[in-house]
Amino acid sequence: DGNYFQLPSSCNYILTSHCSASYEDFNIQLRHQVVNNEATISKITMKLQGTVIELTKGSLSVNRQIVTLPFSSSGVFIEKMTSYISVKAVLGLVAMWNEDDSFMVKLDDKYKNQTCGLCGDFNGIQVYNEFISDGTFIFIYLTMGKYICNLLGCFTLLYTDNKESLISCSRNYAVLCMKDLCHCNGTSGSFCLCKSIGEYSRQCVHAGGKPEEWRSEYFCPHPCPESMVHQECGNPCTDTCTNPEIGQVCEHHCIDGCFCPPGTVFDDIHDTGCIPHSECSCVLGGKIFASGENYTSSCRDCTCGQGQWNCIQKDCPHSCSVEGGSHITSYDGKAYTFHGDCTYVLSKHCAKQCTEFTVQGDLVKCGVTETETCLKSVTLALLDGTNVSTKKD
Known part of the structure; x- marks a missing residue:
């Protein structure tokens, strides 16, 4: 509340x-x-x-x-x-x-x-x-007299080094800052102050604000891994080599922490930190390919670039099949089951000007249950008007 x-x-x-x-x-x-x-x-x-x-x-x-x-x-x-x-x-x-x-x-x-x-x-x-x-x-455990001890010091530190952007969110943290500093001894004063302002900054975000970068090398520094930088309001959905655009559809508000610098993504393949997107590797069949490496199969030539495969398809035949009257495997290897009772287009040439071929199949019920179907006939229609039909008899 x-x-x-x-x-x-x-x-x-x-x-x-x-x-x-x-x-x-x-x-x-x-x-x-x-x-x-x-x-x-x-x-x-x-x-x-x-x-x-x-x-x-x-x-x-x-x-x-x-x-x-x-x-x-x-x-x-x-x-x-x-x-x-x-x-x-x-x-x-x-x-x-x-x-x-x-x-x-x-x-x-x-x-x-x-x-x-x-x-x-x-x-x-x-x-x-x-x-x-x-x-x-019941939570008042100290008298206000003790809170005055660091009032001036707290406000002074909050306003130094262009920290004014933090003051616009809530006046409550000025009092909390005083309380924290009153409990700090001479060795932990900096820690208490930085933790208080850090939480103050988070509350700014929760309230809809966007705090600026108030930390510096000399004031409340926040160390990060070598390839990362600290941000007070960064995108929590980290772009990675395998998902380089996830940050664009992030539904969370910004958070503080260590992030990859602009122009880089997190290398989640080697788990080695932030790298330029152009240096991302690709994965195929559990094997890692470096950027620029090639993969060749009987039907395509592929090159790894920016973590994605760029492929050129070769003139390579593929097959489609209907087995058992309901088990279908597509040209691209997709297997699924379909129990029909009609004449269906199994495959056709989908050109705008003319259709060179159409293959139709009759799937019919052939048992006592809905899942018992048979392939009754297959018809091939060609562009020149030739029709070829085959039936089970």
């Missing part, structure tokens, strides 16, 4: 759950811990319509079985999206974790006023009938 609060405890908490129905569609719990004076989310447990998912750094299990990504089963799809792990459930839930300190849940409107946990009751009203005990907001 848009309320902001802080909860520094390292207990295991219910973040959100479906709590006003006889059957609990979802229950999401998380635990955070402090390692080397830095707060992080150590474990996330998700129960989604009976499927139990456990997320920890470097490990993912579904129903207590270790799985690899991407994973899909029982109405749940889990994938890696740049710097995030995304969990989608058909019940109407999407969760994203950056494998560190940020976790977000998006919930379908059908669950309004039906949730419990730290995320509130989803009724559209802040601090209404939630987080209150005897009329007191």
Whole structure:
């Protein structure tokens, strides 16, 4: 409902759950811990319509079985999206974790006023009938006097180095920044500030904004693999050698993380980072061909270019067949079953001016069930008027 609060405890908490129905569609719990004076989310447990998912750094299990990504089963799809792990459930839930300190849940409107946990009751009203005990907001754990300690420093740091674009999203994070800095000691102040602004930037995105690149080499740097660059608002659908245009049809809003520079794609064939699209390899029959390599068969010559095969077809005969009265194999090797009861065009020359040949077949019922059909006759009609018919007798 848009309320902001802080909860520094390292207990295991219910973040959100479906709590006003006889059957609990979802229950999401998380635990955070402090390692080397830095707060992080150590474990996330998700129960989604009976499927139990456990997320920890470097490990993912579904129903207590270790799985690899991407994973899909029982109405749940889990994938890696740049710097995030995304969990989608058909019940109407999407969760994203950056494998560190940020976790977000998006919930379908059908669950309004039906949730419990730290995320509130989803009724559209802040601090209404939630987080209150005897009329007191139960998460206020420090006096405001302590928050003044870094008020000036927080605003100064937020406004330096052309960071004004971050201030346009919400004033709530100015208070959160003060709280975080008050809890930081002399060695972790930079960490606390960068984490606060980082989450502030994410909330800008969720609210429909597009934050600029506020990080630099000297202010809250974010290291990336050698071939990648950090973006505060990048496309989460990564273009790859095998799918170089997926980013153009991405339905997700931008996220922060490490991305391939413009003009490059991720090499998902060799898993070696970002390369120019022109250098992508091709795969055929489990074998990898480098860009520029050729593949030749009896019917075509192909050259690998930009991860795709460019082929020249040779004059090579192909066959089509009807067997068993219903089992059809096309010229290109497509096999399927068709139980008909009529005269059908098996093949014809589809020229605009004239049709050189037409092959027709009579498929008829020949048994007691609908799936028993026979090929009764075949007729070949040629352009010069010749007709050739064959029947089973």
